[in-house]
Amino acid sequence: MNYTVYYIVHLLTMFSIYAILGVSLNLVVGYTGLVSVTQAAFYGIGAYATALIAKTAGFGFFSSMLIGVIVAGLIGLLIGLVLSKFRDDYYVIVTVGFNIIAYGIFMNWHSLTRGPLGIVAVPRPKIDFLGLHLDFNNNLLFLALVLVFLALIYFLARFIAKSSFGRVLKAIREDEKAIQVFGYNAFYFKLAIFVISAGMAAVAGSFFASYLRFTSPNTFVLMESVLILSMIILGGLANLKGSLLGAFILVLLPELMRFVGFPNEIAAEMRQIVYGVILVLLMIYKPSGIMGEYKL
Amino acid sequence: MNIVPQLILNSIIAGSIIAFLAVSFNLIYGATRFFNMAHGTIAIFGGYIAFFFFKTLGWNMYLSAILGILAAGLLGYIFDRIIYLPLRKRKASGMIMLVASIGVFTALQSLIQIFFTSEFQTLSDISVHDRLYTIFGATITQTQIYILIMAFIVAICLIIFLKYTIFGKAVKAISDDEEVAKIVGINTNKIIGLSFFIGSGIAAIGGIAVGFDTGLNPTMGMKLLLHGISAAIIGGVGSVYGAFIGAFVLTFVANFSIFWISGEWQEAVAFVLLIIFLIFRPRGIIKR
Numbered sequence: 001m002n003y004t005v006y007y008i009v010h011l012l013t014m015f016s017i018y019a020i021l022g023v024s025l026n027l028v029v030g031y032t033g034l035v036s037v038t039q040a041a042f043y044g045i046g047a048y049a050t051a052l053i054a055k056t057a058g059f060g061f062f063s064s065m066l067i068g069v070i071v072a073g074l075i076g077l078l079i080g081l082v083l084s085k086f087r088d089d090y091y092v093i094v095t096v097g098f099n100i101i102a103y104g105i106f107m108n109w110h111s112l113t114r115g116p117l118g119i120v121a122v123p124r125p126k127i128d129f130l131g132l133h134l135d136f137n138n139n140l141l142f143l144a145l146v147l148v149f150l151a152l153i154y155f156l157a158r159f160i161a162k163s164s165f166g167r168v169l170k171a172i173r174e175d176e177k178a179i180q181v182f183g184y185n186a187f188y189f190k191l192a193i194f195v196i197s198a199g200m201a202a203v204a205g206s207f208f209a210s211y212l213r214f215t216s217p218n219t220f221v222l223m224e225s226v227l228i229l230s231m232i233i234l235g236g237l238a239n240l241k242g243s244l245l246g247a248f249i250l251v252l253l254p255e256l257m258r259f260v261g262f263p264n265e266i267a268a269e270m271r272q273i274v275y276g277v278i279l280v281l282l283m284i285y286k287p288s289g290i291m292g293e294y295k296l
Numbered sequence: 297m298n299i300v301p302q303l304i305l306n307s308i309i310a311g312s313i314i315a316f317l318a319v320s321f322n323l324i325y326g327a328t329r330f331f332n333m334a335h336g337t338i339a340i341f342g343g344y345i346a347f348f349f350f351k352t353l354g355w356n357m358y359l360s361a362i363l364g365i366l367a368a369g370l371l372g373y374i375f376d377r378i379i380y381l382p383l384r385k386r387k388a389s390g391m392i393m394l395v396a397s398i399g400v401f402t403a404l405q406s407l408i409q410i411f412f413t414s415e416f417q418t419l420s421d422i423s424v425h426d427r428l429y430t431i432f433g434a435t436i437t438q439t440q441i442y443i444l445i446m447a448f449i450v451a452i453c454l455i456i457f458l459k460y461t462i463f464g465k466a467v468k469a470i471s472d473d474e475e476v477a478k479i480v481g482i483n484t485n486k487i488i489g490l491s492f493f494i495g496s497g498i499a500a501i502g503g504i505a506v507g508f509d510t511g512l513n514p515t516m517g518m519k520l521l522l523h524g525i526s527a528a529i530i531g532g533v534g535s536v537y538g539a540f541i542g543a544f545v546l547t548f549v550a551n552f553s554i555f556w557i558s559g560e561w562q563e564a565v566a567f568v569l570l571i572i573f574l575i576f577r578p579r580g581i582i583k584r
Contacts, residue, residue, distance in 0.1 A: 035391055035394070035395070037398070082571060082575075085574065085575050086574065088390060088391060089330065089331040089390060089391075089394060090529075090574060090578075092331065092333075092391075092394055093331060093522070093525055094570075094571065094574070096333075096518070096522065097522055097567045097570065097571075100518070100519065100522065100563065100567075101563065101564050101567055104560070104561070104563050104564060108560045108561070221515075222518060223402065223405075226398055226401075226402055229395075229398070230399075233395065266410055269406040269407075269409050269410045270406070270410075271406075272402050272403065272405070272406035273402070273403045273406045273407060275399075275402055275403075276398075276399040276400065276401070276402030276403025276404070276406070277399065277403055278399070279395060279396065279398060279399030279402065280379055280396050280399035280400060280403070283379075283383065283388070283392050283393075283395055283396035283399065284379065284382055284383060284386075284396070287388070287392050295392075296389055296391040296392050296395060
């Protein structure tokens with residue numbers, strides 16, 4: 001592949017991974033109205049689980065991913081149980097805390113995660129099925145695979161959002177007390193969507209680790225959660241197309257800045273500054289984002 | 297060797313640093329009713345400004361510290377004028393204010409990273425040996441004694457200031473009900489602006505103290521803030537006195553936890569303590 005194609009494939013792959021993260025977070029923040037800033041933790045759990053299981057246990061990519069999703073779901077269940085006690089500011093601060101603790105675990109649990117060194121040589125997926133041989137070491141094929149999963153997750157999220165389950169979530173967001181009067185137990189609904197969202201984020205993590213063939217704690221910092229939150233707020237809360245748009249814009253933006261000619265180390269920081277400023281401006285002038293159906 | 301005296305001393309010193317953040321967080325929260333997520337990074341900003349004047353330009357240490365405090369206070373005030381004040385005028389919800397402050401945190405942290413790199417920078421002078429004192433077999437440096445004394449002075453001054461001045465009464469009135477405060481003729485925006493200035497300045501003392509004690513790092517702001525918020529919640533949100541007590545409760549528990557779990561998990565211990573408090577005693581030790 002020539003360099004331009006390679007570059008575009010790379011950007012599209014990163015877009016797809018962030019789009020999965022955005023869609024998953026939107027279910028919690030947009031539809032249910034719970035501002036969670038810990039998506040990078042589940043992203044990381046998915047990445048580490050897949051990397052470790054595929055490498056040490058020798059499982060294939062897809063079974064490793066499934067285990068990653070289950071692990072993230074279980075941890076999401078535990079965190080969701082704790083979070084069920086909180087709302088608003090307290091909810092945010094507890095999720096921020098979880099992200100920092102998760103990062104601390106990736107960093108400090110050396111015997112499992114190898115700390116700051118990270119895990120190298122994470123395998124790419126392979127399909128050997130009914131005479132079909134697909135080797136995803138080819139980036140273009142890998143992109144196709146991520147896109148398939150993005151589509152699956154997108155339609156799953158849309159199905160959830162449009163189902164009666166999704167309508168209860170929106171009702172919880174608008175008035176939790178009122179919906180409980182109708183006999184819905186908001187606790188279970190909030191917990192369920194949090195677990196689903198955690199599992200979806202883990203899928204993105206699996207792809208990320210496998211795509212780079214490497215995973216290290218520095219990807220799963222608090223700033224990453226802030227970035228994902230910025231994406232869905234920019235695109236619009238409670239609108240799944242908005243999450244795709246938000247991911248697209250915020251993945252492309254730093255590339256544009258690179259073309260403007262910032263040196264690499266400053267470009268990374270400039271990117272964060274732009275994200276921060278976008279978040280502030282959105283809050284002041286357009287808290288519903290580009291196509292949002294709900295504002296905080 | 298008995299490590300208990302050293303642990304007590306370490307807890308007191310860490311507590312003093314957290315106290316600056318907790319107390320000032322509560323002051324701003326009292327006036328604005330939202331969690332300012334940029335608060336810790338503003339504290340670190342103050343530390344870096346002091347670093348710039350003291351280390352880069354070689355100015356007098358005390359002057360540099362004062363400039364750092366003023367710069368942070370001013371920055372807090374400016375953020376209130378250009379971001380939070382317009383939001384209040386639009387009757388924005390607390391969550392919008394909070395997300396906006398996350399934006400401020402993101403941008404400010406990266407800005408600091410550009411100017412001062414993400415390396416650790418220390419304010420203390422390595423060439424001049426810090427004097428050591430020994431109390432019951434535990435050692436404390438002269439700088440740490442200064443930090444400790446400062447924490448008490450600031451907390452006491454702030455408590456007296458809030459109790460006996462018009463400003464303090466106005467802050468209390470605003471935190472009870474901003475609309476009513478406005479009706480009885482309190483210039484709420486001026487008072488809130490002032491509490492941002494004072495609060496950010498006090499936080500910066502904490503940032504400078506960290507610079508002298510362990511050194512500064514741009515990402516440290518959020519960790520400091522989390523500890524500050526934990527202390528504020530443990531003590532009782534909105535209460536300056538409670539926040540001061542909460543800071544020491546937090547650091548004592550985190551420091552003494554090393555008897556059971558290794559040191560790198562102190563962060564997690566502090567956080568678990570916060571969650572326990574939030575679940576079982578959400579209004580903190582000092583109920584308001």
